[in-house]
Amino acid sequence: MPDTSSHALLNVLQANGVDRVFLVPGESYLGILDALVDFPGIDTVICRHEGGAGYMAVADGRLTGRPGVALVSRGPGASHASIAVHTAQQDAVPFILIVGQIPKRDLRREAFQEIDYQRMFGGIAKWVFEPTDPQQLAEAAFKAVRVATTGTPGPVVLVIPEDIQQQPAPQPAWRAVRHAPTLPDEATLAQVAERLAGARRPLVIAGGALEIPGGREALLAFAEAWQLPVAVSFRRQDLFPADHPLYVGDLGLANPREQIAALHESDFILALGTRLGDIPTQGYTFPVLPRPAQTLLHCYPDDHAVGLQHAADFGLVCDPASLARALAPRAGGSDAAAVSEWARRLRGLYQDYARWPERQPGDGVDFAAVTRSIAAHAPDEAIVCLDAGTFAAPVYRHFGFRAGQRLMSPLSGAMGYGTPAAVASALRHPGRKTICMVGDGGFMMTGNEMIAAVERRLPVLFVLSNNNCYASIRIHQEINYPGRVSGTSLFNPDFQALGAAFGMRTMLIDQAGQIDAAVSQALAAQEPVLLEVRTSLSAVLPAAK
Numbered sequence: 001m002p003d004t005s006s007h008a009l010l011n012v013l014q015a016n017g018v019d020r021v022f023l024v025p026g027e028s029y030l031g032i033l034d035a036l037v038d039f040p041g042i043d044t045v046i047c048r049h050e051g052g053a054g055y056m057a058v059a060d061g062r063l064t065g066r067p068g069v070a071l072v073s074r075g076p077g078a079s080h081a082s083i084a085v086h087t088a089q090q091d092a093v094p095f096i097l098i099v100g101q102i103p104k105r106d107l108r109r110e111a112f113q114e115i116d117y118q119r120m121f122g123g124i125a126k127w128v129f130e131p132t133d134p135q136q137l138a139e140a141a142f143k144a145v146r147v148a149t150t151g152t153p154g155p156v157v158l159v160i161p162e163d164i165q166q167q168p169a170p171q172p173a174w175r176a177v178r179h180a181p182t183l184p185d186e187a188t189l190a191q192v193a194e195r196l197a198g199a200r201r202p203l204v205i206a207g208g209a210l211e212i213p214g215g216r217e218a219l220l221a222f223a224e225a226w227q228l229p230v231a232v233s234f235r236r237q238d239l240f241p242a243d244h245p246l247y248v249g250d251l252g253l254a255n256p257r258e259q260i261a262a263l264h265e266s267d268f269i270l271a272l273g274t275r276l277g278d279i280p281t282q283g284y285t286f287p288v289l290p291r292p293a294q295t296l297l298h299c300y301p302d303d304h305a306v307g308l309q310h311a312a313d314f315g316l317v318c319d320p321a322s323l324a325r326a327l328a329p330r331a332g333g334s335d336a337a338a339v340s341e342w343a344r345r346l347r348g349l350y351q352d353y354a355r356w357p358e359r360q361p362g363d364g365v366d367f368a369a370v371t372r373s374i375a376a377h378a379p380d381e382a383i384v385c386l387d388a389g390t391f392a393a394p395v396y397r398h399f400g401f402r403a404g405q406r407l408m409s410p411l412s413g414a415m416g417y418g419t420p421a422a423v424a425s426a427l428r429h430p431g432r433k434t435i436c437m438v439g440d441g442g443f444m445m446t447g448n449e450m451i452a453a454v455e456r457r458l459p460v461l462f463v464l465s466n467n468n469c470y471a472s473i474r475i476h477q478e479i480n481y482p483g484r485v486s487g488t489s490l491f492n493p494d495f496q497a498l499g500a501a502f503g504m505r506t507m508l509i510d511q512a513g514q515i516d517a518a519v520s521q522a523l524a525a526q527e528p529v530l531l532e533v534r535t536s537l538s539a540v541l542p543a544a545k
């Protein structure tokens with residue numbers, strides 16, 4: 001194999017588990033593209049838009065825990081890819097964006113397609129690095145892996161001038177060794193266990209740092225040992241089985257007032273693996289800032305995040321799964337009757353909230369009914385990838401994820417994520433059923449990634465909720481400016497013809513009676529399917545609720 005600087009870069013990435021990259025080519029990184037020829041172990045997924053390539057890499061990073069990697073051209077390519085940097089930052093996903101750059105001699109001359117990426121991405125990336133010496137590429141790749149995967153995982157941007165990509169360079173294969181999980185000292189663990197045993201209304205809030213191998217199992221065993229009710233953080237519904245009696249729902253955008261009022265009555269909150277951000281804390285009101293009304297244990301593997309907003313009684317900078325494992329065997333001494341009565345009460349409030357609606361709108365199919373059918377028929381191993389939009393509300397509220405099912409949804413609320421994330425998920429887990437749910441707005445922001453599912457015969461089911469509207473925004477409009485519709489109606493192409501043009505099997509639901517048969521047929525298919533639903537708008541608008 002040649003020994004260029006680009007080979008050195010790819011050698012380090014491959015040694016750290018990178019076996020797939022998503023790219024749109026550009027003349028600014030021909031040297032790296034050329035080196036890729038010599039890495040048959042790195043699957044090159046050729047994309048049509050850098051936003052889609054970036055989203056795919058972010059989804060891949062989330063599923064593997066290794067950095068997802070996207071390669072893009074300078075200026076225009078990097079600008080398209082910026083949404084993935086933002087998504088990786090908000091979602092705490094390891095992601096490396098490699099950007100080809102103008103030749104180093106022209107840096108900061110405002111040359112054709114030049115951007116100063118330090119300034120562009122400085123506020124959202126964990127690290128932006130622009131080496132100017134070919135000998136630096138291996139080290140840059142190594143450090144990129146470390147930074148992207150440690151603490152709060154997130155995005156790194158490597159900017160590589162085109163004239164340092166093909167020089168001879170040493171070829172190290174440095175592997176970033178995972179940090180050993182940390183635990184609080186014995187005295188602190190004993191103190192936590194003692195306080196927890198004294199709690200009558202304890203509550204776990206489980207977050208994304210538990211989305212690691214063994215994390216869900218550790219959480220379940222801990223909750224069962226202590227009989228703790230478990231709420232999950234924003235869009236983390238797949239962390240705990242919804243059919244478990246200790247599951248008490250998610251902390252999201254639409255919790256009923258009574259449920260939040262009840263949660264305020266808790267006397268000990270164990271925030272495990274959550275950053276306690278804006279949405280799960282209901283706009284920083286639960287727990288109250290800065291000194292919560294209850295005992296607060298905040299555990300997250302990043303010093304910056306622990307106690308960032310809340311003054312915690314126990315601020316534990318450690319791996320939440322290890323903490324759960326350490327605390328589980330210490331169970332005992334609780335007032336079991338009081339705790340189980342409390343858990344039953346919270347469970348009841350969740351079950352009321354999660355009950356499926358029964359609506360028969362006159363202007364199309366209720367998408368909640370389609371979601372209900374998908375929930376009933378989805379296999380135990382299903383991966384559900386969501387775009388942003390109101391069509392997704394029934395998934396968050398009613399779907400009820402079972403053990404083994406995965407939810408891939410952008411915490412950043414980024415439209416256009418669903419389709420690329422689904423294709424990336426199916427590439428990573430071709431044996432599992434991947435279900436993409438997306439609105440007609442988000443579907444047309446990306447969507448071209450479907451061609452990769454056709455090319456590689458991935459059995460992805462794309463469920464398209466077509467209501468000819470940016471309905472999430474229409475809902476806000478109706479609440480704030482009733483009757484004054486502006487900028488939210490959509491004129492759509494013929495999606496059946498569009499799916500067929502991609503070479504996909506297409507299906508249509510335009511009446512409620514068709515739902516179950518169509519959904520089970522579409523789920524059984526061993527090929528990509530585009531299932532369009534002519535969705536009711538009135539069912540989601542405020543007046544109809």
Ligand SMILES: Cc1ncc(C[n+]2csc(CCOP(=O)(O)OP(=O)(O)O)c2C)c(N)n1
Binds near residue numbers: 470471
């Ligand atoms: C990239 C991006 N642009 C704009 C928004 C604001 N936004 C949130 S939801 C939404 C409408 C979604 O429409 P659609 O995909 O058709 O789904 P629906 O809400 O109709 O179910 C918009 C424009 C966003 N979240 N992300």
